[in-house]
Amino acid sequence: MASYDPRDFRALTFHDATAGFRDGGDTPRAFLERCLETIAAREPTVRAWVVTNVEGARAAADASTARWKAGQPLSPIDGMPVGIKDLLETRDMPTQMGCVAYRGNFPKRDNAAVWALREAGAVVLGKTVTTELGGAHPGPTTNPFDQTRTPGGSSSGSAAVVGARMVPAALGTQVGGSVIRPAAYCGNIALKPSQGGLNRGERQATSMSTTGVHAGSIEDMWLVAKAIATRAGGDPGRPGLVGPDAPPLAQRPMVVGVMETEGWPRLDDASKTAFEQVVERLRAQGVTVLRRDQPALAAFEDALVGAQAMANGITGWENHWLFRNLVALNADGISARSKAVLAAAEKRTPEDYRLFLVQREALRARHAALTGVVDALIAPACPGPAPVWAGDVPGQPLVARPTGEAVFNVPSSAIGAPAVTVPLASVGGMPFGIQVMTQLQTDAQATAIARWMLETIEPVIG
Template sequence: MIDQLSSALSSDPARLAATEAVAAIRSGRLTATDLMEACLARIAARESAVRAWCFLDPDRARAAAQLADRRQAAGQPLGPLHGLPVGIKDVFDTGDMPSEYGSMLLRGRQPAVDAPAVAVLRRAGAIVVGKTATSEFGMYHPSPTRNPLDLRRSPGVSSAGSAAAAADHMVPLALGTQHTASTTLPASFCGAFAFKPSFGFTDMGGSNILVPRLAQIGFLARSISDLRLFAGSYDPTLCDEAVSAPPRLALACGPGWSTASADARAALIAFVGGLRRRTAAIELEADFAETVEVTMGLLNVHLSHRFGALPSDAFARLCSPLQGAVTAGRAIGAVRYLELNAIADRYAAALDALFVEHDALIALSAPGEATLLEEGPGSGVMSMLWSLCGLPTVSLPLLHGVSGLPIGVQLIGRHGHDRDLLRAASWVWTSSMKADPPLPHAH
């Protein structure tokens, strides 16, 4: 491990994990400027193929890295992310960069201030390199991004640019969001690590909030330790790296299990069977059968309210999934809307009861390997229930499908028990006895 770290320091610092880079900068073995130059070089080499970014400002990033080095040399206090380049999904407002939410309707939009979630990262010492590409308003619509592991395949849905940028070593950390599956699905497709905290984890103001009860932040990185460092900037209690005793786990065959590919189901069952702890199995598909209808119904109502009054020429410029959602939302009356919220509340209570006997649930992060581009951006059905109920989730790139591409293992925890979930994820990762994923490459 020490030899690998020394090699990365001398040859390509962009390969360093976030935790390794922070330690190297603090010890003086690496400068923030050298790390930034390595990341910018990686972006320059790969961006034309991967298309992870919608806005980049290399000169501003270089200047910020140089300032970070001067602050350190002057003995000034350093934040936990000091000198780390990060990507910000273009659904967060940034006071010094355009924030267009992936939409032509907001082309050239320049907020006056950072979203609170972005401000936290800057205070922690992170350097914003640019804005990562997203589908329009985070919809189930292809973004410009390509899967860095196979350019013929989808990188997933709306946080795809952030997942691709982190997985492809363009930046060590990238910020995303999730209403249904926008962080978890891209992480699975691109082979990244992802953490979606409990609902209410941080202020989501200044971001693209489609449904208030579903709007959640997402963290994308290349290791569990990096996720802990990243999220720890918002909640320092998550920085505790202690691995707990073997967690009580349950394989959750929830909504969407029957739609998963045969190789994905077989891989997960074999993986769970190989863990060094007996794992229970829970059949949830029938009990939560309305998950997709409830989730999409709530989304459609709010989209109809937000976009339904647009002038016809502006409405015609929206992506087709967004237009369809607005139309569907108009047909949902007030009584049904209240029923959808009541069902979501009932589901949340039912899931909470499961954690009396289990510390974490295990599921697939996606129905299978990354889809081909012509097949669309993939399905988020494996994450909808957990997002609907505001539960924290972690996605680990532990499985592979028939084509050798990654499939994520999703761990789900109790609401508000985010630290316990990260500890359980560390135990699962360690128990798998797998090394960190290799450097992605295009086919």
């Protein structure tokens, strides 16, 4: 177990290595080999990779080395080793979705975001562990700072490979809290973009699913996201990620609002104290901080009541045909936890779904009403540090959320707003992330504010 201190931890980064690629002091192949050394040392404990393609990665890194030597890199991330969540298809590795029913599934085609990364010269190193079908049933991955704890879900492997310094960036996806929360548990920076900001390719089934980026730095996070958006665009009917090609410069917010959500009463005292210390440090920098006694924020918080149940209801309804068909075809290939999710969804009706959508639209309207009131909302990115997960106990009820609750992440997912995880605190020697959320299509603003916080606010040790 390695205690986490955000003041000292140095994540693996790529953007600052490219100067060496240009002058010949370093190469993408050498960078990859260093990643492989870290993987060899840490993977037996962290268990974040489903499969790797080392031979293909080395060939891609050699091609990138030649381009940098010739002064013709394809993009700023040319040569960057990346992990791909095993929900997203890859032409050279199977896509098994953490599910026994999909064991051996190998479509031999690239997801849109994966294709875009290859076009930008990135080195697709391997597939990272996901929870079963991106749901609540965990895979084998452990937290890189404490192997008894979860790395979060469903982007468990993507968060862990970045937190363990195996690669500088990895793709995840979020429906409830699957990018922002695991990043917070593993000490990462992460972007859950505006809904549809990055093309999901084949994964269009659920209305709140979003492809996002885990990274060790704001710069790498943004460069990976832009590499995808400028090549593959956004989802059908969506404008794609909006913002400059270069990472946005740090921007101090004038006014931020605290977003407590339904999760506030569940937050343990140490985590609540750590968050409040971050709030006080923002005030010390001249930032005005508003709470729920501000009328528009109070109305927004009122609209968040029941939001977690609403989000679960929407996603359960939208997924239940897939789950139903899988159970019909291979009942033994689906976990009891996923079967329980299906059973709950089967009890709902189209009218239930319609009412959930009405509730979601009301929440979005309340959030839009905060335009001009606050520059951003801040909140815990997770309900305390990563919980200990020792596995299900035979004969006992299943733990509903072994990878942690998404209650603090539901707002950005349901609204479709961009959110960035900022590793600004630790609680009990474990990462405890803060999130920055802004209005739809203002991803660059969220990133700029997050960058300012990282560069200005002294981390909190709780």
